[in-house]
Every structure is written in C-alpha cells, then in structure tokens.
Amino acid sequence: MHSQISNFLPPLHLLACPNCYAGVDEGLEPHNHLCKHCDSQFFNLDGIACWFDSAMDQKTVWEHHLAVTKQMAEQNSQMMSQALQSPFTLKSTQARVQQMHQASNQSAGAVLDLLINAGLTPKMHDMLPPQDSGLFGSYFELMHRDWAWHSFKNDDFEDENLQQFELLKSIAQKSIKDSQNIGHVLVLGGGAGRLAYEFHQHFNPKSTTVLDINPLLIQSAHQVVNRKQSIRLDEVRKYPQINVDPSFERTLKLPKNHKECENLFFMVADAYNTPFKQQQFDVIITPWFVDVVGVDMKKTMGVVHSLLKPGSTWLNFGPLLYLDKLEYAHKYHQTEVEQLLQNLNFNMIQQDSKVMPYSLSPDDKRQQHEQIWCFGATSPKQSFSELSQQTFSNAAGINLPLWSLFTHLPIPKFKIDEQTHPVLKAIVEQIDGQTSADEVALMLEGKLPEHLNPSEVVCTLILENILK
Numbered sequence: 387m388h389s390q391i392s393n394f395l396p397p398l399h400l401l402a403c404p405n406c407y408a409g410v411d412e413g414l415e416p417h418n419h420l421c422k423h424c425d426s427q428f429f430n431l432d433g434i435a436c437w438f439d440s441a442m443d444q445k446t447v448w449e450h451h452l453a454v455t456k457q458m459a460e461q462n463s464q465m466m467s468q469a470l471q472s473p474f475t476l477k478s479t480q481a482r483v484q485q486m487h488q489a490s491n492q493s494a495g496a497v498l499d500l501l502i503n504a505g506l507t508p509k510m511h512d513m514l515p516p517q518d519s520g521l522f523g524s525y526f527e528l529m530h531r532d533w534a535w536h537s538f539k540n541d542d543f544e545d546e547n548l549q550q551f552e553l554l555k556s557i558a559q560k561s562i563k564d565s566q567n568i569g570h571v572l573v574l575g576g577g578a579g580r581l582a583y584e585f586h587q588h589f590n591p592k593s594t595t596v597l598d599i600n601p602l603l604i605q606s607a608h609q610v611v612n613r614k615q616s617i618r619l620d621e622v623r624k625y626p627q628i629n630v631d632p633s634f635e636r637t638l639k640l641p642k643n644h645k646e647c648e649n650l651f652f653m654v655a656d657a658y659n660t661p662f663k664q665q666q667f668d669v670i671i672t673p674w675f676v677d678v679v680g681v682d683m684k685k686t687m688g689v690v691h692s693l694l695k696p697g698s699t700w701l702n703f704g705p706l707l708y709l710d711k712l713e714y715a716h717k718y719h720q721t722e723v724e725q726l727l728q729n730l731n732f733n734m735i736q737q738d739s740k741v742m743p744y745s746l747s748p749d750d751k752r753q754q755h756e757q758i759w760c761f762g763a764t765s766p767k768q769s770f771s772e773l774s775q776q777t778f779s780n781a782a783g784i785n786l787p788l789w790s791l792f793t794h795l796p797i798p799k800f801k802i803d804e805q806t807h808p809v810l811k812a813i814v815e816q817i818d819g820q821t822s823a824d825e826v827a828l829m830l831e832g833k834l835p836e837h838l839n840p841s842e843v844v845c846t847l848i849l850e851n852i853l854k
C-alpha cells in the first residue's frame with residue numbers, strides 16, 4: 387500500500403456529484419470524495435476516484451467479488467495440484483499442468499495484489515451470490531493487449547493498439563476543429579486505457595479523463611501510467627495450440643516511446659450516471675463501447691450529447707457487436723445510427739471502416755478480426771429546449787416530438803384538463819419545461835414490469851392521453 391495517497395482527480399470544474407449533480411461551488415468536495423449537498427460519500431482506490439450514486443454499496447459488492455475471485459483461484463489451484471498427483475498423469479501432461487498452475491497462480495495473485503494494495507479488502511457478503519460474477523474476469527485480456535504485447539520482440543508483430551490509433555487519429559484530425567489545441571477529453575468505457583493514452587500522448591489536450599466501470603482495468607492503467615510501476619501478469623492460453631506454450635510470462639509496462647505527460651486521469655464510475663457537469667467536454671471518445679454496454683444507443687447518444695459542449699466532437703470507434711440480450715430493434719445498423727444522429731442534429735463530419743485484428747496475442751495462432759467503424763460527429767449547437775420543439779418521422783410517417791425519441795431532452799410544458807387520471811396528473815405535474823422523460827421515469831422505478839422501459843412508458847402515456 388502506498389503510504390501517502392494523493393488524489394488523481396480530473397480538473398475540478400468538470401466534476402459533479404452523481405447523485406444530486408452538485409459541483410464544487412455547491413457542496414461537492416472532490417478531495418474528500420464527498421458531496422455535502424446531498425451527503426453522499428464516495429471512495430478512492432489508491433487515489434483513483436470511484437464515484438457511484440451508491441458508492442459504499444458498490445465497494446461492498448467489489449469486496450465480495452474480490453473474496454469470490456480469491457476463493458475460486460484457490461479452488462482452481464487445488465484442482466491443478468490434485469491433477470498433478472494422479473497416478474494416471476503422463477509426464478508431458480504433468481509438465482503442461484505444472485506450467486499452467488504456476489502461471490494461473492501468478493496472474494490470480496497479481497490481480498488480488500493490485501486491488502488489495504489499492505485499498506479493497508476481500509470480504510464475503512451473505513446477501514450477495516457466492517458465484518463468480520465475472521466482474522474481474524471481463525475484458526481481462528485488454529490489460530495484456532494494452533500494456534504487455536507492445537514489448538514483444540518479434541518484428542512481425544504489429545501492435546494492434548497502434549493500428550487502431552492510426553484510424554482514430556485520422557478521423558480525429560479531420561473532425562475536430564482545432565486538433566492542435568484540444569480542451570477537455572472524456573473517454574467512456576476506456577478499459578485498460580491504451581487508446582486513450584495514445585490519444586493523449588499525440589494530441590496533448592488540456593486533460594483526458596478515462597472512465598470505466600471496471601476497477602481492475604482502471605487500476606492496471608493507473609499503476610502503469612501514473613505510478614510508473616510495471617506489473618507482472620502472466621498469460622495463460624485457454625486452449626492448446628500447436629507450437630504454442632500453455633502460458634507466457636508477461637509484464638504490463640509503458641511503451642518504449644513514452645513521453646512524460648500530465649493531465650491524463652482515470653476514474654471508476656458508470657457512464658450512464660457520470661460524475662461530471664453537463665456540457666463541459668470538447669471531445670468524447672467511445673472506443674469499443676456503444677455496442678457492448680447492452681443499452682439502446684439512443685440513450686448513449688443522450689449521455690454524449692449532455693456532456694459535450696455545443697458544437698464539440700464525438701469520436702466513436704469500434705464494431706457493432708451488440709449483446710444478445712439487446713432488443714432486436716436496438717441493434718442498429720450503421721445507416722440507422724447515422725439517421726439517429728441526424729435526428730438529434732449531430733453533424734457527421736468524417737467516417738471510415740476497417741477490418742482490424744482484435745486482441746491478437748503475439749503468440750496466438752487464433753486470428754480474430756473485427757470490422758471497426760470510426761466516426762467523428764459534432765454535437766448540435768441548439769439548446770436542449772430548442773431541440774425538444776423538433777419532431778421526427780416514425781415508420782408510419784407520423785411526426786412525433788423529438789423528446790419522445792431522445793428521452794434525455796426536456797418535455798415542453800403543456801396544459802391538462804381537470805378530468806385527467808390522477809396517475810397522469812402526477813406525471814404531468816413533474817413537467818416544468820426542464821424535466822426529461824428519463825427524469826420523470828424515476829418516479830416509476832421499481833413500479834413497472836421489468837420488460838417495460840419507464841421512459842418509453844412516460845412518453846407513451848403523455849402522447850396517447852394528453853397530447854391526443
């Protein structure tokens with residue numbers, strides 16, 4: 387544990403409480419990880435802000451998952467030891483299992499050390515399920531891809547991070563107005579942070595904040611970039627491959643051509659309840675994010691729109707590999723995304739698509755490639771209320787208000803007659819010209835069947851019963 391923990395906070399004027407949206411002038415105390423305006427307490431891990439609307443519950447959940455991860459690692463290690471002792475094990479099998487055993491123990495130990503040294507204590511919680519949630523296992527390979535594979539000796543190995551950054555860079559140069567002079571950048575779902583790091587190194591903006599919900603990925607980036615500490619994290623191959631070892635020693639570290647850089651920050655938070663003030667960012671990057679979050683992309687557009695300054699740039703990067711669980715209608719094709727952007731008055735400036743390797747270890751014989759779509763689009767200059775007055779045309783050719791398509795937009799005030807049903811009346815009373823359907827929907831939280839989207843219910847009720 388570091389004896390003196392200083393905070394690694396993004397510029398304070400960007401920050402807001404994720405509960406009540408208070409900023410530093412309104413009771414938010416970033417250095418104390420506290421909001422005095424609504425009495426919310428957040429926490430930090432080795433100086434990295436972990437800000438959630440119910441932060442202490444979040445810490446309990448992570449500590450529980452850490453305890454489960456530790457238990458699973460011990461069970462796994464025991465199973466491997468048992469396999470080694472079986473009288474029916476061949477010498478060659480013994481050698482392979484021994485190697486995997488060592489590497490798995492090393493990598494599990496490294497993960498536990500990283501999070502425990504950052505300030506998390508493994509602690510089981512009776513109320514939480516005893517199974518591995520996959521929290522610390524999801525996107526695990528990104529730590530190797532971002533910070534280990536670049537140091538591979540083989541000249542044939544092309545660092546895919548750099549290939550990806552080339553595409554992002556070319557789109558950024560053409561779509562950001564003054565790319566030599568960028569203000570504040572936010573990366574949503576930045577993972578282990580390498581693409582954000584390359585962007586920051588190259589464009590040198592005033593600040594870059596990398597936000598992700600996974601504390602392990604953020605801590606790995608923090609140790610490598612801020613603490614300048616390399617991390618030994620061995621790679622274990624899941625399946626045997628011909629002429630490929632079952633495991634490899636790996637070290638996460640800064641690339642050789644690293645230039646000292648300031649103002650690159652990491653934060654653990656939820657992109658759909660961010661700890662930022664509205665309309666403060668000059669560039670928002672969503673790398674490999676919009677498809678895997680399992681959320682309707684209209685909602686992600688709402689988040690990006692709310693956080694960008696008017697006329698600023700959204701850089702999206704990645705495939706459209708939506709989660710299975712996502713509603714079919716929300717698995718938008720590129721053309722639908724373009725149309726949605728147009729409806730919200732975003733201006734598509736530049737786009738390109740390329741097939742690129744994905745998570746290709748230098749020792750891997752499996753070749754995974756994905757089609758990456760990168761675009762740069764500028765956010766609307768109109769105010770939110772002006773946008774709310776606009777309409778869109780639905781599949782039946784009927785014009786509906788834009789606030790019912792993009793539910794982060796405020797619903798304009800309107801009159802209701804006295805006979806209106808009390809439930810509708812209660813909903814309409816919330817509508818003051820500033821409040822969006824998403825905000826009104828908070829009233830319905832936990833009161834609707836799970837398959838119903840509360841914001842859509844609010845819009846439907848208003849459109850069908852009040853604005854007939």
Ligand SMILES: C[S@@+](CC[C@H](N)C(=O)[O-])C[C@H]1O[C@@H](n2cnc3c(N)ncnc32)[C@H](O)[C@@H]1O
Nearest residue numbers: 575576577598599600656657658673674678679
């Ligand atoms: C496919 S990974 C991409 C990571 C990184 N952008 C990259 O290019 O390597 C998706 C990332 O989104 C993060 N994520 C998922 N849901 C999130 C949420 N609600 N808020 C913030 N990050 C989230 C995951 O933890 C994961 O790191």
